[in-house]
Amino acid sequence: MQADWVRSRLRRRVLTTFPFSRLRAQDYRNRLAHHAGPAMAYPLLDEICSAFTTTGAMRLDGAGTALLFGILGDLSRICEKAHSVLAASEVSLIENEAALIASPALYRMGLAPLVLDLAEACLGLDCFYLGATLKCEKADGRVNGTRQWHMDIEDEKLFRILLYLAPVTADGGPFEFFPRAPSRAIKEQLNYRSGYVSETEIAGSAPRELVRQCTGIAGDAVIFDGAGVFHRGRRPVDRDRYSVTFAYCSRCPLELRSSARLPRRLHSAFLATLSARERQAIPPPRSF
Secondary structure (H helix, E strand, C coil), rough: CHHHHHHHHHHHHHHHCCHHHHHHHHHHHHHCCCCCCCCCHHHHHHHHHHHHHHEEEEEEEEHHHHHCCCCCCCCCHHHHHHHHHHHCCCCEEEECCHHHHHHHHHHCCCHHHHHHHHHHHHHCCCEEEEEEEEEECCCCCCCCCEEEEEEECCCCEEEEEEECCCCCCCCCCEECCCCCCHHHHHHHHHCCCCCCCCHHHHCCCCHHHEEEEECCCCCCCCEEEECCEEECCCCCCCCEEEEEEEEEEEECCCCHHHHCCCCCCHHHHHCCCCCCHHCCCCCECCCC
């Protein structure tokens, strides 16, 4: 796994360094120009795609989330089940292969037809499904990891759906982000390439009034471009935050991390249960 990690990081480093970065940019523009995106079946999907392009993120209520994932039953029961899986776990993070094993139905939600349509429309390219990550953000007072401001770096755009599994108040660790335009300005001012940015650095680059905060109840979601906006999960104060994130990138990303790829045996067994379109959205397996 270490060798795979080194290769993926080296690939991204090369592709983001001149002159390869210029070739990558040209290739990216060509792929965008030749991609025929899917037709949006509902006005809501057009609204989400527009917000993704202009603002970089959009909050979605439970009704919109249910439509997107094609859930005909009670969305709250799905959230409660996922919440119980995470609450009963000895770890606070269950990602990709562990999430597939722990909750196959929840994992497969990320392959819903409308979700794949929307991901490809927002990315402007055919997508890879990077899996689901269940997470419990403990109200432990720490400010570390993704509780700090950052942008994701695995691709030019990253389509993410953050689904709340329990109510999230202003003191419960809500998702926060700077819209796309201020994020570009912050990136240029800080000469940002990767890593986490402190509150002090952010405050010196953009006024706090520009930050948008997404609270909600179980079943509400936030759709955002992880590579296009500075974002964080605010430090939870009064309660733990329970969520699941579904992630998508293009099929030629800057970096395809090993954590986003299933081991070969599980990969083969899972693909055998999928449709042709779903199989195309699954990244190649790890060899271990």
